[in-house]
Amino acid sequence: MLKGKTIILGVSGSIAAYKAVDIARRLIRDGATVKVVMTSSATKFVTPLTFRTLTKQSVATELFTENSKSKICHISLSDEADIILVAPATANIINKTANGVADDLLSTTLLAADVPIIFAPAMNSKMYLSEATQKSLNRLKAFGFRVIEPTLGELACGEEGVGRLAEVDTIVEVIKFETAKEKDLKNRSVVVTAGGTREEIDPVRYISNRSSGKMGYAIANELTKRGAKTTLISAPTYLPTPQNVNFISVSNASDMQREMLQYFDKCDAVIMAAAVADFTPAEPVSKKIKRNKTGNFSLKLKSNPDIIKELGRIKKKQILIGFAAETEDLIENARKKIEEKNLDLIIANDVSKPEIGFEEDFNEVTILNKKGIVKKVPRMTKREIARIIVDKLVDVLD
Ligand SMILES: Cc1cc2nc3c(=O)[nH]c(=O)nc-3n(C[C@H](O)[C@H](O)[C@H](O)COP(=O)(O)O)c2cc1C
Incomplete structure (x- = not known):
C-alpha cells in the first residue's frame, strides 16, 4: 500500500x-x-x-x-x-x-x-x-x-x-x-475561482466585497497536491500565486465568466469559491468622476452574469460546487441555491459570525448535496476545510 x-x-x-x-x-x-x-x-x-x-x-x-x-x-x-x-x-x-x-x-x-x-x-x-x-x-x-x-x-x-x-x-x-489520497485526482481537471470581483465605476474606483480569496487558494493548493490539473481563475487578492496551477488573473465578473467558459467544456469539475459581485455599474465611465455641486452622487447598477447558474444550465458531466455565503437562514438559502443553480454540492458558511468567513484563516461550513446535509464541518483552518471539500469532490467524481 x-x-x-x-x-x-x-x-x-x-x-x-x-x-x-x-x-x-x-x-x-x-x-x-x-x-x-x-x-x-x-x-x-x-x-x-x-x-x-x-x-x-x-x-x-x-x-x-x-x-x-x-x-x-x-x-x-x-x-x-x-x-x-x-x-x-x-x-x-x-x-x-x-x-x-x-x-x-x-x-x-x-x-x-x-x-x-x-x-x-x-x-x-x-x-x-x-x-x-x-x-x-x-x-x-x-x-x-x-x-x-x-x-x-x-x-x-x-x-x-x-x-x-x-x-x-x-x-x-x-x-x-x-x-x-495524495494523488487521487490524477488525470482530473478542475477549475477553481477565488477572490472578490472588482466592478469598475471609473478608472480609479470600483465596487468589491470582503472576500480575501483564501478559501479558493487553499482549494487550488489542495487540488494540485492531489494531482489535479488545476486552473485558478482569480479576482484580485493579496495572496501569493499557488505553485503548479494554471493561474488566470481577472478583475470583474464578466472577465471571470469569459475565462470560465474557455475551460468549462474540458474540465471534470468547477469549484466556484469566488465572491462574484451580483451587480455592476450600469454605465462605467472612462474618466474619473468629479465632485459635483450638489455633493451627491448616485450610481446606477445592473445585474452581473450569474456565472454558476449558467454553468449549471449548460453542464454535461461536470461536477459543480458552489458556495453560499449567507448572513441569515443559512441552510434554507443553501438548499434553494443548490436546486436553482443545479449544483452537485454547496458549501454553506455563515459570514455574519466573527472570526470565521471573509478575510479570516478559519471557517466553519456545512456541506450539502441535493438530498440534504452531507457534513457539518466545525471551525477549522481554511486549509483543513479545503481538504474536506476536495475529499467530497473525490467522492462525487468516483
Ligand atoms: C531522558 C529524557 C527524556 C526526554 N523525553 C522527552 C519527551 O518525551 N518529549 C519531549 O518533548 N522532550 C523530552 N526530553 C527533552 C528533550 O530531549 C529536549 O527538549 C531536547 O532539547 C529536544 O531536542 P530535539 O527537539 O532537537 O530533539 C527528554 C529529555 C531526557 C533527558
Whole structure:
C-alpha cells in the first residue's frame, strides 16, 4: 500500500524515540522507502546505526555536511519525499516549527518542505498542556500540518496523563491514508475561482466585497497536491500565486465568466469559491468622476452574469460546487441555491459570525448535496476545510 512512496521520518529527542524504530519497520514492510532524519538529541536515545541497518538508507543528522548531490541536503531531502512524519515530535521541535526556527537539519528540512507534514507528539503532560505547546500545535494545524494527538496513559516520567506517543498502528494508518489520497485526482481537471470581483465605476474606483480569496487558494493548493490539473481563475487578492496551477488573473465578473467558459467544456469539475459581485455599474465611465455641486452622487447598477447558474444550465458531466455565503437562514438559502443553480454540492458558511468567513484563516461550513446535509464541518483552518471539500469532490467524481 505504501509502494513507491518515500517517507521522511524525523526523529526527535523523546524517550519514545525507540518507538520510531518500530514505525520505520512497519512503513518499510508496507513498501515505503524510509529516510530518517534525527536531531542531535534523538541520537542520544537511539543510534543512527539502528535506523541505517533497518532502512538500508543513510541517516541524516547534520545540517552542515558535504553532500555529493547537486542540491543541499535540507532542501533535497523534502524534494524526494511524498510525506514527512515527525515521530516522536518533542515539545522543542513543535515549538520551533510553529515559529519557523530552522537551526538544525530536521527543523530546516521542515521549513523548506512543500509536502504534507505530520507530527506525532510525545512528551510529559505538563509540557504538552503548556500554553506554549498548545499554541504551537494550533499554529501547526493552521499551517495545514496534521497532528496525531498523543494518548492518555502512564508516561516515561512515571506520571499519568496525556502525552504518550499515539499507537504505532494509528500512526501507520494515518500515513497510509494521507499518502493514498495524495494523488487521487490524477488525470482530473478542475477549475477553481477565488477572490472578490472588482466592478469598475471609473478608472480609479470600483465596487468589491470582503472576500480575501483564501478559501479558493487553499482549494487550488489542495487540488494540485492531489494531482489535479488545476486552473485558478482569480479576482484580485493579496495572496501569493499557488505553485503548479494554471493561474488566470481577472478583475470583474464578466472577465471571470469569459475565462470560465474557455475551460468549462474540458474540465471534470468547477469549484466556484469566488465572491462574484451580483451587480455592476450600469454605465462605467472612462474618466474619473468629479465632485459635483450638489455633493451627491448616485450610481446606477445592473445585474452581473450569474456565472454558476449558467454553468449549471449548460453542464454535461461536470461536477459543480458552489458556495453560499449567507448572513441569515443559512441552510434554507443553501438548499434553494443548490436546486436553482443545479449544483452537485454547496458549501454553506455563515459570514455574519466573527472570526470565521471573509478575510479570516478559519471557517466553519456545512456541506450539502441535493438530498440534504452531507457534513457539518466545525471551525477549522481554511486549509483543513479545503481538504474536506476536495475529499467530497473525490467522492462525487468516483
Ligand atoms: C531522558 C529524557 C527524556 C526526554 N523525553 C522527552 C519527551 O518525551 N518529549 C519531549 O518533548 N522532550 C523530552 N526530553 C527533552 C528533550 O530531549 C529536549 O527538549 C531536547 O532539547 C529536544 O531536542 P530535539 O527537539 O532537537 O530533539 C527528554 C529529555 C531526557 C533527558
